[in-house]
Amino acid sequence: xxxxxxxxxxxxxxxxxxxxxxxxxxxxxxxxxxxxxxxxxxxxxxxxxxxxxxxxxxxxxxxxxxxxxxxxxxxxxxxxxxxxxxxxxxxxxxxxxxxxxxxxxxx
Amino acid sequence: xxxxxxxxxxxxxxxxxxxxxxxxxxxxxxxxxxxxxxxxxxxxxxxxxxxxxxxxxxxxxxxxxxxxxxxxxxxxxxxxxxxxxxxxxxxxxxxxxxxxxxxxxxxxxxxxxxxxxxxxxxxxxxxxxxxxxxxxxxxxxxxxxxxxxxxxxxxxxxxxxxxxxxxxxxxxxxxxxxxxxxxxxxxxxxxxxxxxxxxxxxxxxxxxxxxxxxxxxxxxxxxxxxxxxxxxxxxxxxxxxxxxxxxxxxxxxxxxxxxxxxxxxxxxxxxxxxxxxxxxxxxxxxxxxxxxxxxxxxxxxxxxxxxxxxxxxxxxxxxxxxxxxxxxxxxxxxxxxxxxxxxxxxxxxxxxxxxxxxxxxxxxxxxxxxxxxxxxxxxxxxxxxxxxxxxxxxxxxxxxxxxxxxxxxxxxxxxxxxxxxxxxxxxxxxxxxxxxxxxxxx
Numbered sequence: 001x002x003x004x005x006x007x008x009x010x011x012x013x014x015x016x017x018x019x020x021x022x023x024x025x026x027x028x029x030x031x032x033x034x035x036x037x038x039x040x041x042x043x044x045x046x047x048x049x050x051x052x053x054x055x056x057x058x059x060x061x062x063x064x065x066x067x068x069x070x071x072x073x074x075x076x077x078x079x080x081x082x083x084x085x086x087x088x089x090x091x092x093x094x095x096x097x098x099x100x101x102x103x104x105x106x107x
Numbered sequence: 108x109x110x111x112x113x114x115x116x117x118x119x120x121x122x123x124x125x126x127x128x129x130x131x132x133x134x135x136x137x138x139x140x141x142x143x144x145x146x147x148x149x150x151x152x153x154x155x156x157x158x159x160x161x162x163x164x165x166x167x168x169x170x171x172x173x174x175x176x177x178x179x180x181x182x183x184x185x186x187x188x189x190x191x192x193x194x195x196x197x198x199x200x201x202x203x204x205x206x207x208x209x210x211x212x213x214x215x216x217x218x219x220x221x222x223x224x225x226x227x228x229x230x231x232x233x234x235x236x237x238x239x240x241x242x243x244x245x246x247x248x249x250x251x252x253x254x255x256x257x258x259x260x261x262x263x264x265x266x267x268x269x270x271x272x273x274x275x276x277x278x279x280x281x282x283x284x285x286x287x288x289x290x291x292x293x294x295x296x297x298x299x300x301x302x303x304x305x306x307x308x309x310x311x312x313x314x315x316x317x318x319x320x321x322x323x324x325x326x327x328x329x330x331x332x333x334x335x336x337x338x339x340x341x342x343x344x345x346x347x348x349x350x351x352x353x354x355x356x357x358x359x360x361x362x363x364x365x366x367x368x369x370x371x372x373x374x375x376x377x378x379x380x381x382x383x384x385x386x387x388x389x390x391x392x393x394x395x396x397x398x399x400x401x402x403x404x405x406x407x408x409x410x411x412x413x414x415x416x417x418x419x420x421x422x423x424x425x426x427x428x429x430x431x432x433x434x435x436x437x438x439x440x441x442x443x444x445x446x447x448x449x450x451x452x453x454x455x456x457x458x459x460x461x462x463x464x465x466x467x468x469x470x471x472x473x474x475x476x477x478x479x480x481x482x483x484x485x486x487x488x489x490x491x492x493x494x495x496x497x498x499x500x501x502x503x504x505x506x507x508x509x510x511x512x513x514x515x516x517x518x519x520x521x522x523x524x525x526x527x528x529x530x531x532x533x534x535x536x537x538x539x540x541x542x543x544x545x546x547x548x549x
Contacts, residue, residue: 022248029245034517039223041246041293043315045300045308046219067311074216107220 002096006033006051009104018091024100025049025087035102042087044068048107050075051100053082053089061089077103110310113346118197122159124189127152131181131191136419137174140432142544143167158198161205172199174428174542177337177391177421193341204304215305219312222263222299223292228526230266230291231516232509233492239516242272243291250324251287258325260316260358261290262332265457267530270489274478275331275361277487282371287323294319296335301342313343317356330358333392333421333456362455365481366398369405376484379408384480385444386411387454387463391421399455399477406484414443422458429543437463445471453477464494493531502527 001017004027008014016031018024028036028049037048044067053061061084064072068088072079086100108116129148138144143151146167154168164172172195181191204211231239243266259279261272272290279286297313300306317339320328330336339358348354365372384403388396403409416439420426426433444452452474454460460476467474475491482488496505505527506513506520513523 019248026248037223039220039227039292040295040312041315043293043295043312045216045295045297045312046223046292047216048220048223067307070212070307071216074213107224 002091002093002098004028004091005097005099006031007099007101008033009035009102020091020093022091023087024051024089024091024098025085027091028086033102035106036086037106038087039107044071044085044087047071047075047085049086050077050103050106051084051086052080052103053084054099054101055082057095057098058082060095064088075103076105076107108350110314110346110350111306113349114197114306114310114342116349117345118159118201121189121194121197122156124187125152125156125191125194126187127156128186130184130186131195132171134180134184135171136178136180136417137176137429138171140429140544141170141174141542143170155195155198158201158205159194161201163205164198164202168198169202170542171195172202173540175199176419176425176428178389178419179391179393179421190341192337196337196341200301200304200306203302204306207304211304212308215300215303215308218299218303219292219295219308224522225526225530226263226266226292228518228523229493229530230269231518232496232505232512232523232527234269235512235515238269238273241276242266242269242288243293244288246293246319247322250322253285254324254326255285255287256326257284257286257364258320258323258328259286259288259290259361260294260320260328260330260332260335261288262330262335263290263292263295264334264461265331266291268457268460268476268491268493270491270493271457271460271476271478272331273489274476274482274487277489278365278372278478278481278485281375281485281487282368284368287325289316289320289323290331296332296338297343298334298338301338309342310346313338314347317343317347320358321356327364328356328358329361329364331361331457333360333389333395334458336360336392337421360392360395360398362395362398362402366401369402372402372481373405376406378484378486380406380480380483381408382451382480383410383412383447383449384451384453385414385447385449386477387440387452387459388414388418389420389422389455389459390418391425395455402481403453403477406480408484409480412444412447412449414440414447416440416443422456423462424458428541430541431543437466441466441470451475451480453480461493461497464491465497465500467494468498496527497531500532502532505531
């Protein structure tokens with residue numbers, strides 16, 4: 001199983017196993033990671049599962065869709081180069097070790 | 108064809124079908140409180156059709172569309188098989204979209220987030236984690252091993268009054284109907300985004316929920332919330348059908364499902380309920396009101412009293428745009444209920460229950476939800492924690508009462524306090540700003 005590292009608001013890191021094909025948001029939710037609200041459950045209508053993807057993983061992800069880009073316009077925390085919605089990142093084996101930082105606010 | 112294109116095509120179809128005769132306008136109960144009753148109906152309908160086609164419409168049409176309470180009297184009034192309620196709702200969508208322009212996506216997101224946060228906080232201040240997981244299960248990754256008899260789609264805001272939903276599940280269990288629950292903000296019908304003029308996000312939310320419901324593979328899909336029901340009927344299902352070249356999908360209102368199984372229900376109505384009951388009836392889904400009355404009639408001991416008062420709105424919160432009119436309607440209903448000597452005023456829908464339950468301390472009868480009466484006859488009950496909290500009328504008392512759950516769910520006390528103040532101690536308009544005429548107080 002590929003692993004995801006979540007770096008929380010307090011700087012603490014949590015490593016969780018992810019199911020291939022499932023989203024980073026679902027892995028966070030299943031593991032009880034705090035700070036990823038995901039109010040809409042992945043329907044791309046809330047922007048509350050915002051994460052900052054660390055290097056070198058940013059370049060390994062497919063480009064954000066136009067819909068994801070739209071939603072990223074309205075995230076609560078500052079948008080940065082690695083900003084993505086975790087519901088739109090589908091886990092694959094080659095993303096093993098994916099590291100994402102959780103912003104200080106989602107809504 | 109995408110969702111926005113499908114919606115546009117439907118708006119044009121409806122605009123073409125409307126003859127602009129104005130009978131729907133004349134049947135509408137909202138024209139008096141909004142001060143447009145004297146407007147020429149044909150002029151108003153011309154404005155509605157213009158809005159549907161992307162035009163400015165006219166002031167009366169915009170007011171009428173903004174004030175629509177989804178009462179549905181217009182549907183019967185139409186001689187041309189146009190659904191004027193759908194038409195007016197679509198015209199309002201078009202009006203908001205035109206007026207708010209680039210702000211619609213931001214407004215839609217704020218509206219959805221506000222609702223989701225309120226549901227998350229208010230439901231968690233009443234229930235432990237196990238009960239939250241039962242009523243608001245996360246979207247399933249795989250279909251259930253065996254097909255349930257029904258999927259029970261709760262909608263979002265019903266989770267603020269969870270005792271109603273708990274009783275629904277108890278009743279399904281009592282009549283041996285297997286179910287899968289789908290609901291909470293992760294299964295949004297898209298109505299909040301739609302009211303904000305954002306078709307794209309509304310469609311994404313609603314279609315995602317439709318697929319979640321279908322994936323459960325239930326023999327029948329039933330819905331609790333009338334707002335979701337109408338949003339699906341008016342917008343999501345017809346657009347889905349156009350986009351999928353005819354794929355059929357339907358939602359059955361919960362009470363119609365119960366009525367269809369009245370024989371099974373009657374067998375479990377074993378406890379007499381000695382109550383003289385009037386119904387807080389809503390005209391928006393007349394078949395639901397009829398079904399509820401038939402179900403109540405089957406409960407031993409219940410004496411039903413029909414109140415002769417004006418009925419308006421799909422739910423109480425649809426009248427928040429005309430607050431004085433809403434107050435007048437409520438006071439007239441309370442007076443009639445007291446004069447009729449009822450023991451019980453039974454709300455049908457969750458939003459009506461939220462807005463009325465705390466008045467219990469000012470009237471001579473109890474105010475409960477109809478599911479509590481059905482449950483009592485079966486022998487099941489669920490504590491109405493929402494009412495208990497709301498009757499405190501004081502946010503600090505509510506916070507103290509919910510202290511343990513606040514900590515259990517790691518809720519921010521300041522967030523919780525703000526939500527309680529906004530949600531329980533103030534009413535939030537669903538449609539938008541107040542559109543009541545200054546001289547409409549009766």
